[in-house]
Amino acid sequence: MREISILHVDDDDDIRTITQIAFSLHPEIELTQFGSGEEAVSFAATGNADILLLDFMMPGLDGLATLEKLRELPQYKNTPAVFMTAKAEKGMKGILMDAGAASVITKPFDPMTLGDTVIGVLKACSATSQILELDSPARPDSAIQTE
Amino acid sequence: MATAAVFCLVVVVGYAGYASIYGLLTGESQFRVNIQAINILAISLMMGVLIVALHRRDQILEIAVKFENLRQNSANANQWIIQSSAIIAVTDTDGFILYVNRVFEEAFDYTQDEVVGENACILYEDGKHDYQFAEVSKTTRLGDTWSGEQSLRKKDGSLILVQGTILPIFDHEGRHTKTVAIRTDVTSERTAEAGDNMTSLLRKLQDEVFIFRADNLQPKFLNDLALHRCGLKSLDGVNQPIHEIISGLDEELIVAHTQPLISGDQQVALVSLTSDDGKEYEMSTRLHRGMDEIPVYVSILRDITERRLVDEARLASVSIVSHELRTPLTSIKGSLRLLMSGVVGELPSKARDMLVIADRNSDRLLTIVNDILDYEKLQAGKMELEFAPVDLTEFVLHAIENHRGYASQHGVELGIENSHLNAIVEADNDRLMQVMSNILSNAIKFSPESGKVVISITQTANHCGVIVSDQGPGIPDELRSDVFANFSQIEPADGRRRVGTGLGMAISRRIIEEHGGTIDFVSEIGCGSDFFFTLPLKRPLETSAAIAKKRVLSRSINTQKADTNA
Numbered sequence: 223m224r225e226i227s228i229l230h231v232d233d234d235d236d237i238r239t240i241t242q243i244a245f246s247l248h249p250e251i252e253l254t255q256f257g258s259g260e261e262a263v264s265f266a267a268t269g270n271a272d273i274l275l276l277d278f279m280m281p282g283l284d285g286l287a288t289l290e291k292l293r294e295l296p297q298y299k300n301t302p303a304v305f306m307t308a309k310a311e312k313g314m315k316g317i318l319m320d321a322g323a324a325s326v327i328t329k330p331f332d333p334m335t336l337g338d339t340v341i342g343v344l345k346a347c348s349a350t351s352q353i354l355e356l357d358s359p360a361r362p363d364s365a366i367q368t369e
Numbered sequence: 370m371a372t373a374a375v376f377c378l379v380v381v382v383g384y385a386g387y388a389s390i391y392g393l394l395t396g397e398s399q400f401r402v403n404i405q406a407i408n409i410l411a412i413s414l415m416m417g418v419l420i421v422a423l424h425r426r427d428q429i430l431e432i433a434v435k436f437e438n439l440r441q442n443s444a445n446a447n448q449w450i451i452q453s454s455a456i457i458a459v460t461d462t463d464g465f466i467l468y469v470n471r472v473f474e475e476a477f478d479y480t481q482d483e484v485v486g487e488n489a490c491i492l493y494e495d496g497k498h499d500y501q502f503a504e505v506s507k508t509t510r511l512g513d514t515w516s517g518e519q520s521l522r523k524k525d526g527s528l529i530l531v532q533g534t535i536l537p538i539f540d541h542e543g544r545h546t547k548t549v550a551i552r553t554d555v556t557s558e559r560t561a562e563a564g565d566n567m568t569s570l571l572r573k574l575q576d577e578v579f580i581f582r583a584d585n586l587q588p589k590f591l592n593d594l595a596l597h598r599c600g601l602k603s604l605d606g607v608n609q610p611i612h613e614i615i616s617g618l619d620e621e622l623i624v625a626h627t628q629p630l631i632s633g634d635q636q637v638a639l640v641s642l643t644s645d646d647g648k649e650y651e652m653s654t655r656l657h658r659g660m661d662e663i664p665v666y667v668s669i670l671r672d673i674t675e676r677r678l679v680d681e682a683r684l685a686s687v688s689i690v691s692h693e694l695r696t697p698l699t700s701i702k703g704s705l706r707l708l709m710s711g712v713v714g715e716l717p718s719k720a721r722d723m724l725v726i727a728d729r730n731s732d733r734l735l736t737i738v739n740d741i742l743d744y745e746k747l748q749a750g751k752m753e754l755e756f757a758p759v760d761l762t763e764f765v766l767h768a769i770e771n772h773r774g775y776a777s778q779h780g781v782e783l784g785i786e787n788s789h790l791n792a793i794v795e796a797d798n799d800r801l802m803q804v805m806s807n808i809l810s811n812a813i814k815f816s817p818e819s820g821k822v823v824i825s826i827t828q829t830a831n832h833c834g835v836i837v838s839d840q841g842p843g844i845p846d847e848l849r850s851d852v853f854a855n856f857s858q859i860e861p862a863d864g865r866r867r868v869g870t871g872l873g874m875a876i877s878r879r880i881i882e883e884h885g886g887t888i889d890f891v892s893e894i895g896c897g898s899d900f901f902f903t904l905p906l907k908r909p910l911e912t913s914a915a916i917a918k919k920r921v922l923s924r925s926i927n928t929q930k931a932d933t934n935a
Contacts, residue, residue: 234696240703247712279692308695309688311746313753330699330735334710 244333259283586610815841
């Protein structure tokens with residue numbers, strides 16, 4: 223039974239393949255993949271996802287721009303976003319977290335633990351959202367940082 | 370006619386030369402001329418020269434010139450001795466001192482009794498007397514006069530600079546019997562000249578030079594560019610401390626900048642500053658403790674804008690290359706991990722072995738990519754540290770946990786000592802772990818099978834440290850300097866090279882230095898090595914350079930108190 227839907231965007235075909243195999247280890251995950259930010263945005267208008275998994279460096283719409291476009295759609299306004307980046311600098315992680323990332327995964331990543339990591343982020347975000355709703359229902363949406 | 374004229378000249382010169390030598394060597398001011406000796410000398414000379422003149426006319430002229438030189442030299446020497454204003458020493462042909470005058474005694478602090486009988490080489494600087502003395506001896510033995518400047522040693526070992534003329538003295542048969550050295554002390558002139566030259570060089574230096582007192586921070590010297598920055602033509606009448614004449618600096622910054630020099634924690638203090646026109650400067654300061662003088666700080670302010678731009682451009686390139694390499698590595702490592710896990714099907718054991726090799730080497734490649742990027746960041750001053758309290762005991766236990774698998778692969782046991790210490794430092798935990806990983810992984814891979822690597826925590830009043838002791842082959846002394854060098858892979862005492870990037874320890878050293886700490890090792894062949902690093906308990910003031918970097922160094926300067934909030 224599919225319980226978690228993930229929208230994955232990466233311009234590298236091989237990395238998409240590895241990611242697909244990695245998530246296939248988790249039957250509860252339904253994965254939708256795109257090779258560019260533009261494709262993802264055009265699909266997203268009619269679709270939905272529990273969590274976004276975005277490559278940062280992409281031609282055309284990069285990860286941040288893709289997230290920005292997705293956030294304009296009501297169904298993705300609060301969807302947790304996880305960035306994957308080969309830019310290893312600490313500063314880069316800070317930039318992405320400030321831009322609303324729930325977590326940042328540095329490439330190369332371990333495909334054997336990728337599914338657990340993403341599910342962990344989703345659970346943490348859900349739990350935090352529930353707490354926030356209890357504490358302050360009127361509080362505006364904010365980026366949730368799990369790391 | 371010419372021959373007759375030369376005869377007359379030779380006789381006169383011979384007589385004068387004889388009289389001069391006699392006077393010189395007896396020390397009498399009035400020469401008592403032995404008529405018989407003169408006659409014999411004159412007759413001998415005339416006969417000798419006549420014979421030579423008949424056969425070798427060209428040699429007559431040479432002899433005449435030599436006699437004339439001798440006459441002139443001897444006459445001058447005699448005059449100097451009489452006036453006693455020059456430093457004079459008479460030695461035998463082997464350099465043993467026969468006589469020194471009063472001025473010599475004053476100049477070298479030796480008494481006549483102390484030096485007579487000694488060889489003149491005692492006056493020469495250690496290591497120089499062999500060739501200098503040989504040069505002088507060779508010249509005088511050839512009958513020539515040596516002239517030049519010498520650096521000679523006084524009785525107390527201090528040096529004086531002298532201008533000297535050293536000439537041979539011949540007996541009436543033309544044999545070199547003695548040597549006279551006539552010298553003048555030119556130390557003060559040369560020192561003044563050197564000082565003037567140095568000051569002139571400093572004035573025209575393309576870096577700004579500020580020399581100011583360590584006690585009240587008042588400026589003692591500013592070169593032309595430094596004066597220009599401060600809007601001054603000279604330091605006449607300027608009594609304000611240095612931070613009041615350089616806009617953009619304040620007392621807090623100067624104190625923070627110089628404090629590690631006073632405490633002895635650092636030999637050179639560095640701080641980065643930015644001017645209001647966007648230029649970047651680096652100020653490096655040393656503490657100079659001159660003899661009998663108030664200690665001064667010598668600060669050099671250098672425009673590093675271009676260097677920074679080059680560093681940043683290089684870092685940007687390396688960063689792009691790093692990203693471009695990491696992307697295919699993600700696919701390679703990801704594929705290998707999936708294959709090895711068996712999720713895409715079971716593999717024969719030999720195939721798995723090959724995958725382990727491929728995986729290990731892809732890790733190695735990733736380490737190289739990371740190290741090069743870190744190295745460039747450090748070079749460009751772009752490695753920003755995030756300081757937070759780090760409990761060293763927890764830190765070491767974490768490091769051991771991280772390396773347990775690697776240690777067991779090598780059959781090495783890991784242990785900790787002094788874990789009871791409450792050693793807490795302010796550090797960037799991730800970067801410190803990078804240093805620890807470098808040291809620990811080296812210790813493990815150089816250890817013998819069943820060896821033990823022990824990690825100890827140390828604590829003093831101001832510092833905490835970590836020591837990693839291994840039982841490896843040890844590092845030969847001649848390779849000591851290579852250990853922390855860039856791209857250096859040393860060959861240990863057992864001759865077995867281990868893989869590595871050659872950058873790990875160089876990066877570790879820079880990281881520890883950025884923390885205001887030190888990193889080093891002791892090693893004994895066959896007994897292992899102890900690598901250690903120490904960190905100050907409190908975050909060092911110098912590493913708060915990030916704050917200082919935001920300081921604005923204004924170009925529009927006046928002698929009024931600067932706006933410290935600039």
